[in-house]
Amino acid sequence: MEDSIRVRPARTSEVGTLAKLVRSRLPDMMANAEHGENVESHLSGLIPDRALLVATHGTRLAGLGALDLDRHCILACYLDPEIASPDTPRRLFQALEHHALRFGIRVLSGKARKRVAGFMRSLGYECVPDRDNPEHIAIRKNLLEEADEAIVRVIELCDELGVPEHYGPEHRMPLTLEADEVIYAGHDIFEREQRLIPAAAESLQRMREAAMNSGLELKIVSGFRTVAYQANLFRRKLDQGHTIKEILLVSAPPGYSEHHSGRAVDLTTRGCKPLDEEFGHTKAYQWLVSNARFFGFRESYPRHNRHRISWEPWHWYFTR
Ligand SMILES: [Zn+2]
Known part of the structure; x- marks a missing residue:
């Protein structure tokens, strides 16, 4: 048997x-x-x-x-x-x-x-x-x-950038491989097209409409990001003279960002600085805390999270 x-x-x-x-x-x-x-x-x-x-x-x-x-x-x-x-x-x-x-x-x-x-x-x-x-x-x-080749490639990339070997277990952050299929999910605040996996894109659309019906505008800052994009972000910051320790305080290393999954979206609202804790004090954030779960989204890094990642009230992850 x-x-x-x-x-x-x-x-x-x-x-x-x-x-x-x-x-x-x-x-x-x-x-x-x-x-x-x-x-x-x-x-x-x-x-x-x-x-x-x-x-x-x-x-x-x-x-x-x-x-x-x-x-x-x-x-x-x-x-x-x-x-x-x-x-x-x-x-x-x-x-x-x-x-x-x-x-x-x-x-x-x-x-x-x-x-x-x-x-x-x-x-x-x-x-x-x-x-x-x-x-x-x-x-x-x-x-x-x-x-798998994809995992080996991500680990080699992290080594090349100088990411500490045990970043994953230390932060309890699993590797996130790139989504196979992503579709248009809306324009971001910089008028760029953003993508998510189909189910997340559709649900985000419905969530934004529901927020709008409550008089709140949820704007997209960032959706799907490739491993290569995240690696370039790191290289740019390293070139600007930042240490890897400093970069890791604000960005996940390539391979560890939930944005690779096509399920994570960074949101902001009118009058709020993007990717800033300020978003956590807006009505739009309060609305998300009460309603996002009905659309399959959860806050990945709340205050004092077990990943020891600083509070990211703007970052929401689609779980369905
Ligand atoms: Zn994010």
């Missing part, structure tokens, strides 16, 4: 069950947890980044895998010998690698029991004795070797 295996991000409703499993089988998982943090809160903290994965066979839990995004390593991996099939571990590791690569992690490391060295090698991991524990081995795999 191998095809009934499913590996997917864990849900908040499963935290209680998974916490029990961690307490009985994976006590090491809590070794690096913050002082005073309990298992439930530690696991819950992994869910928004999809860093906690479960393998299921039908309705039964066959395994669990977790990533430590701060240390760029596998935090834990557990398989229930009664339920897991021979293919479950391979599927679970594949999913962990996929998720790590999503954040731009190039080398995935971890620890494993000595007896699984042969299996880990079969998955492409280098295995060396673990200095801290003779029962364990240290494992590592270069994820770029099997990565």
Whole structure:
């Protein structure tokens, strides 16, 4: 019944069950947890980044895998010998690698029991004795070797521009690849044509009409942007003498901007400076906070967001 295996991000409703499993089988998982943090809160903290994965066979839990995004390593991996099939571990590791690569992690490391060295090698991991524990081995795999060309290109581009290697995991920002199809979504404040994926373009149109009916004008500042456009923006700022640290305070590196997806739009309103916090104090912003969700848009970087990106009240993302 191998095809009934499913590996997917864990849900908040499963935290209680998974916490029990961690307490009985994976006590090491809590070794690096913050002082005073309990298992439930530690696991819950992994869910928004999809860093906690479960393998299921039908309705039964066959395994669990977790990533430590701060240390760029596998935090834990557990398989229930009664339920897991021979293919479950391979599927679970594949999913962990996929998720790590999503954040731009190039080398995935971890620890494993000595007896699984042969299996880990079969998955492409280098295995060396673990200095801290003779029962364990240290494992590592270069994820770029099997990565999609588009991901490799983005990572090389970021290296070339001097973006810190761990920007993605540090800000919990996944890589965003370019949309396949974008269509006209309206003219921006500079009279340039802006594009979004079809569903986002149509929904934005309806949202702007609804705002207009409330007497508010939502103007477009920016929509879809290519990776190359974002890279040029960086090059220009570097040429002007800005440091990469300064640039990263106001712009996402190429490959990490939600604008690549064709789902993100920067908005402003009459009398408001574009891309300025001032927008957060306008009636148009208040209207968006109350109504944007009905059109499938959400604010990506509210005040004090977990990405540690400064407040961007003008930036809205289409989620449908
Ligand atoms: Zn934006």
